[in-house]
Amino acid sequence: MERNQMHTQVANTRKSLFDQGYLDDQFIQLEELQDSSNPNFVEEVVTLYYRDSARFLSNLDQALEKRPLDFSKLDNLMHQFKGSSTSIGAKKVKTECTHFRNYCSARNAEGCKRTFQNVKKEYTTLRKKLEAYFQMSRQVGPVETACQAR
Amino acid sequence: MMPSSSGGSWKSSGAGDGGVPDQFPAGLRVLVVDDDPTCLMILEKMLRHCNYEVTKCNRAEVALSFLRENKNGFDVVISDVHMPDMDGFKLLEHIGLEMDLPVIMMSADDSKSVVMKGVTHGACDYLIKPVRIEALRNIWQHVVRKRKHEWKDFEPSASADEQKPPEEPDYSSSANEGHNWKSTKRRKDEEDEAEEKDDSSSLKKPRVVWSVELHQQFVAAVNQLGIDKAVPKKILELMNVPGLTRENVASHLQKYRLYLRRLSGSPLPGGMNAGFMGGPDAGYGSMSSLNGLDLQALAASGQLGQLQPQSLATLQAVALGRSNNSKSAIPVPVIDQRNIFSFENPKSRYSEVQSQHLNNSSNNSSKQINLLPGIPTNMEPKQFVSLQQSGQHSFGSMNHQVLIQMGGQSQTQSQNQVQSNTNAHHGLRQPVLSNDMLTRGGVVDVSTTVYNPVVSVSQASSLVDFSMNHKTDSSGSSYPLGGSLGIPNVRATSSALQGDGNLDTKVSGRRIVPSYDVFNDLNQNREWGLQAVGLTFDQSPHSIQVGLDASSPLLLQHNRSSVSEMGGQNRILASGKVIFSPEVEARTHHNGSNVGQQRNTYVKTESHTDGSFHNTLYSEQYGQDDLLAAIMKQQQQGVGQPENEFGFDGNALDDLPV
Numbered sequence: 001m002e003r004n005q006m007h008t009q010v011a012n013t014r015k016s017l018f019d020q021g022y023l024d025d026q027f028i029q030l031e032e033l034q035d036s037s038n039p040n041f042v043e044e045v046v047t048l049y050y051r052d053s054a055r056f057l058s059n060l061d062q063a064l065e066k067r068p069l070d071f072s073k074l075d076n077l078m079h080q081f082k083g084s085s086t087s088i089g090a091k092k093v094k095t096e097c098t099h100f101r102n103y104c105s106a107r108n109a110e111g112c113k114r115t116f117q118n119v120k121k122e123y124t125t126l127r128k129k130l131e132a133y134f135q136m137s138r139q140v141g142p143v144e145t146a147c148q149a150r
Numbered sequence: 151m152m153p154s155s156s157g158g159s160w161k162s163s164g165a166g167d168g169g170v171p172d173q174f175p176a177g178l179r180v181l182v183v184d185d186d187p188t189c190l191m192i193l194e195k196m197l198r199h200c201n202y203e204v205t206k207c208n209r210a211e212v213a214l215s216f217l218r219e220n221k222n223g224f225d226v227v228i229s230d231v232h233m234p235d236m237d238g239f240k241l242l243e244h245i246g247l248e249m250d251l252p253v254i255m256m257s258a259d260d261s262k263s264v265v266m267k268g269v270t271h272g273a274c275d276y277l278i279k280p281v282r283i284e285a286l287r288n289i290w291q292h293v294v295r296k297r298k299h300e301w302k303d304f305e306p307s308a309s310a311d312e313q314k315p316p317e318e319p320d321y322s323s324s325a326n327e328g329h330n331w332k333s334t335k336r337r338k339d340e341e342d343e344a345e346e347k348d349d350s351s352s353l354k355k356p357r358v359v360w361s362v363e364l365h366q367q368f369v370a371a372v373n374q375l376g377i378d379k380a381v382p383k384k385i386l387e388l389m390n391v392p393g394l395t396r397e398n399v400a401s402h403l404q405k406y407r408l409y410l411r412r413l414s415g416s417p418l419p420g421g422m423n424a425g426f427m428g429g430p431d432a433g434y435g436s437m438s439s440l441n442g443l444d445l446q447a448l449a450a451s452g453q454l455g456q457l458q459p460q461s462l463a464t465l466q467a468v469a470l471g472r473s474n475n476s477k478s479a480i481p482v483p484v485i486d487q488r489n490i491f492s493f494e495n496p497k498s499r500y501s502e503v504q505s506q507h508l509n510n511s512s513n514n515s516s517k518q519i520n521l522l523p524g525i526p527t528n529m530e531p532k533q534f535v536s537l538q539q540s541g542q543h544s545f546g547s548m549n550h551q552v553l554i555q556m557g558g559q560s561q562t563q564s565q566n567q568v569q570s571n572t573n574a575h576h577g578l579r580q581p582v583l584s585n586d587m588l589t590r591g592g593v594v595d596v597s598t599t600v601y602n603p604v605v606s607v608s609q610a611s612s613l614v615d616f617s618m619n620h621k622t623d624s625s626g627s628s629y630p631l632g633g634s635l636g637i638p639n640v641r642a643t644s645s646a647l648q649g650d651g652n653l654d655t656k657v658s659g660r661r662i663v664p665s666y667d668v669f670n671d672l673n674q675n676r677e678w679g680l681q682a683v684g685l686t687f688d689q690s691p692h693s694i695q696v697g698l699d700a701s702s703p704l705l706l707q708h709n710r711s712s713v714s715e716m717g718g719q720n721r722i723l724a725s726g727k728v729i730f731s732p733e734v735e736a737r738t739h740h741n742g743s744n745v746g747q748q749r750n751t752y753v754k755t756e757s758h759t760d761g762s763f764h765n766t767l768y769s770e771q772y773g774q775d776d777l778l779a780a781i782m783k784q785q786q787q788g789v790g791q792p793e794n795e796f797g798f799d800g801n802a803l804d805d806l807p808v
Contacts, residue, residue, distance in 0.1 A: 052187050083257075086280045
C-alpha cells in the first residue's frame with residue numbers, strides 16, 4: 001500500500017515536472033535509455049550535467065564581471081551551457097539560455113545580466129526538484145521508474 | 151578512451167557466411183567526439199542501444215589519434231562542431247583526408263550557415279542537438295553509402311570484368327569472407343585478364359592517384375588555361391600524362407574548384423602568416439587560409455623548405471582563384487613554402503621527429519612525403535627499396551597503399567598491380583588489386599598483406615601512423631597493416647598475390663571476415679601481424695626504386711581536401727620512412743622487375759615516432775591543408791613530392807558537392 005502510494009507519488013512528481021515545463025521530451029529520451037543494465041542512468045546523467053555545467057556558470061559569472069563585456073565570449077559560453085542543458089531536457093533552463101543569447105546578440109549588457117540570474121535560478125530550482133525526484137524514485141525501486149518513463 | 155573496436159572491421163555478428171548479416175548494422179563502430187561530457191554520455195548510451203560499438207572521446211586530437219592508430223577501427227565518426235581544442239570542421243577535414251570515414255556533425259546550432267559549412271566540408275550528415283536516438287539509428291546508411299561510392303569510384307570503368315557488385319555486398323553487409331573471397335577471386339581473375347591486356351596501357355581504371363607532381367602539372371595546366379577556361383579536355387592535353395583520362399581530370403578539377411572555393415570563401419586571418427618563418431604577412435585575405443596555419447607550422451619546423459616559393463605562390467594564386475601565376479601576389483607563400491613543407495613538423499614533437507627523420511633519411515622526398523596524408527610522396531628509391539626489402543610481405547599492406555598511379559606512369563606491370571591496389575585503396579575489395587598483383591606475377595609476396603582498407607589517400611596517412619606504431623620487424627616489412635592501414639589495397643594485394651603463393655595463402659587464410667567495414671581484410675591483416683610494416687628503407691635500394699622518384703608520381707588518393715592530407719603528410723614525413731605499399735615491396739622482391747610498380751605504390755613514410763606527433767600535425771595543419779597541398783606540389787620539385795595536395799583521386803571526390 002505504502003509502496004503503491006509511493007509509486008503514485010513518484011509518478012505524480014514526475015508528471016508535474018513535465019507539466020510545469022521543467023523538463024521536456026529529451027528527458028524522456030534519457031528515461032528510455034535506462035534499462036536493467038543501467039538502472040540509474042538518468043540520475044547519472046543529471047549528476048554529470050550538474051557537475052560539469054557548474055564551470056560554465058562560474059565562467060559566465062566571471063565574464064559578466066568584466067568591463068566591457070565580451071559578448072561573443074559570453075555567447076560562446078552560453079552556447080555550450082545551453083547545449084548541455086538541452087541534452088538532459090532542462091526546458092526552463094534552456095529557455096532562459098536562449099533569452100540570454102538573444103541579449104548577447106543585441107549586446108544588451110543589462111539584459112544579459114538579468115537573464116543570467118534567471119538561468120541560475122532555473123538551474124538551481126531544477127536541480128532541487130530532480131534530486132527529490134530521484135530520491136523518491138530510488139525508494140520505490142528502479143523498475144517503477146522505468147515504467148513511468150513512458 | 152581507447153577505441154572500443156580494435157578488432158577491426160565491423161562484422162556483423164551473426165553473419166557468417168552468407169550475405170548480409172542479420173544483425174546489420176549492429177556492431178557498427180562509432181567514434182563519438184564531443185567536449186560536453188553530458189552529451190557524450192547520452193550519445194554513447196543511445197548508440198549502444200542501437201547496438202553499435204561506441205568509443206567516446208572528448209577531445210578532437212585524441213579522436214584523431216585513435217583514428218590514426220586504428221585505421222580500420224571505426225566505421226563512422228560523429229563529432230560536435232564546437233570544441234575547445236579543435237574546430238569540429240577541422241577534424242572533419244582531417245578525417246576525410248586521412249581516413250575517409252563518414253563523419254556526422256552535430257551541434258545545438260542549427261543555423262543554416264553552420265549546416266552549410268558541414269556540407270561543404272564534406273560531412274555526411276548534420277544532426278541538431280539534442281540528438282534523438284532515432285536519428286542515430288540510421289547513421290549506418292552513411293557508411294554503406296560511402297563504401298558504395300568508393301567502390302564505384304574505384305573502378306568505374308574498370309573492367310567490366312569485375313564489377314563490383316559482388317564486392318559491394320561485402321562491405322555493406324559484411325559479407326562473410328567466403329563471399330568476399332569469392333568476389334575477390336573473381337575480381338582477381340578478371341583483373342588478371344584485364345591486366346594482361348592493359349598491361350602496357352595501364353589504366354584499367356585504377357584509382358588515379360594525384361601525386362603532388364601530377365597535381366602540379368594539373369595546376370599548371372589550369373593556370374595556363376585560366377581557371378575559368380580550364381576544361382578537362384584541354385587540361386588533359388596540356389598535362390599530357392599518359393594514362394590519365396579526361397574523367398580523371400574532370401573529377402579532379404571538380405574537387406579543385408571546390409577547394410578553391412573553400413579557400414576564397416573562408417580566408418583565415420592573414421596574421422597567421424606571421425608565424426611562418428617570419429615571412430611577411432601575406433596579407434591576402436583569401437590566402438590567409440592557406441598561409442595561416444600551414445605557414446606557421448612550416449615555419450615552425452623550418453625543415454623541408456623544399457617548396458619552391460614560386461610554386462607555392464602559384465598554387466596560392468590558383469587557390470585564390472587567380473589564374474595567373476603571380477607570385478608576387480603571394481609573398482608569404484614563398485617563404486611559407488619552406489615552412490609549409492616543414493609543416494610536417496609543425497609541432498614540437500612532430501617536428502622533432504620529422505627533422506630527425508628527414509635528416510636521417512636524408513631524402514628530401516621523405517619530407518615531402520605526405521604533406522598530405524595518405525599521399526604517397528615519391529620516396530626516393532632508396533627508401534622505397536628498403537621498404538620493399540623489409541617487405542616481407544607486409545607489402546600486402548603496402549599494396550594497399552599504393553595508390554595506383556596512373557597507369558601511364560608506371561610503366562611496368564607494376565602499374566597494373568598498382569592499379570589494382572588503387573582500387574583496393576579505395577577500399578574496394580581487394581580483388582581488384584589482387585588481380586593486378588597476381589598478374590604481376592611474382593609480385594610481392596605479400597604474405598602479410600594486411601589490408602588496410604584504405605579508402606582513400608587518407609589512408610595513406612594511416613599507413614604512416616601505422617608504421618609508427620609498428621616497428622618494423624626484422625623482415626623489415628613491418629607494415630602496420632593492422633587496422634590502421636586501412637588500405638584496402640593491401641588486401642587486394644594479398645589476394646592478388648596469390649600467384650605469389652605467399653599471398654595466397656595468406657589471403658585465403660585470412661578469410662575475409664565480413665565486416666561492416668569493407669575492409670575487413672584489414673582486420674585480417676592485422677592478424678597476420680603487421681609484418682614488417684615498417685618498411686625499412688635501409689634495405690639496399692634495389693628495385694624499389696623507385697618508382698617513387700620515377701616519373702610516375704605516386705598517386706595518392708586523397709579524398710578530401712588537402713587538409714587532411716597535410717596532416718597525413720606530415721606524419722609521413724616525420725617518420726621519414728616511407729611505407730611503400732605492398733606492391734612496391736613486392737616488387738622489390740623481384741628486384742627491379744617491379745620497379746615499375748613502385749611507382750604505383752606510394753611511399754608512406756613510416757613514422758617511427760610515436761603517433762603523438764600525428765595529432766599535432768593534424769591539428770595544426772589542417773587549417774592549411776590547402777596550403778599544404780600546394781606546398782606539396784612544390785615539394786615535388788624539390789623532394790620526393792608529396793602527393794598532391796588535394797589528394798583527390800580522380801574518382802574519389804566525384805561525389806563531392808561542387
